[in-house]
Every structure is written in structure tokens, then in C-alpha cells.
Amino acid sequence: MGNRKRSVLRFDCYILPLGAHQALIQARDHLHLLAQLAQPQGEDSPDVVYLSAEALAHCFDRLADDLDRIVHAAAPYGP
DSSP: OTTOOOOOOOOOEEEOOHHHHHHHHHHHHHHHHHHHHHSOOOSSSOSOOOOOHHHHHHHHHHHHHHHHHHHHHOEEEOO
16 A cells, blocks of 8 residues: 555635626526527417517627626635
């Protein structure tokens, strides 16, 4: 068994403030809502989403801004 080096486990972590965590949950919920809007309503209904390109762009812009703020709020944590 001799001189075997012990491997050291290192966990790289990030701390997410409560406000950023809540924003992350809201972003998740927003994505779930968009997914529900995009799902077909049934076999007899047309596979069409009645959402303007402007409204869709606004949704994606808002999500991108929210996620950007969440990422910037995350702080590295570790030894």
C-alpha cells in the first residue's frame, strides 16, 4: 500500500442569493408557461400558436435578462 497519494475531493460551488433563487424559480415557471402555450391543444385543433413575433421576442428577451442577472448574482464559494 506504500506511498499512495490520497485523492482530495474538491467541490466547486456557487452561492445564489435568495432573490436570485426566486428569480430562477420564476424563470423556470415562465418557461413552463411558454411550453404549455406551444403544445397542441388536441388532435382536432390546428397546430398553430397564436403569439406575435414581437410578443415572443419580448418573452425571450425578458428571460435572457432575468437569467443574466441570476448568473451575475451567483458568487463562487469554496476553500
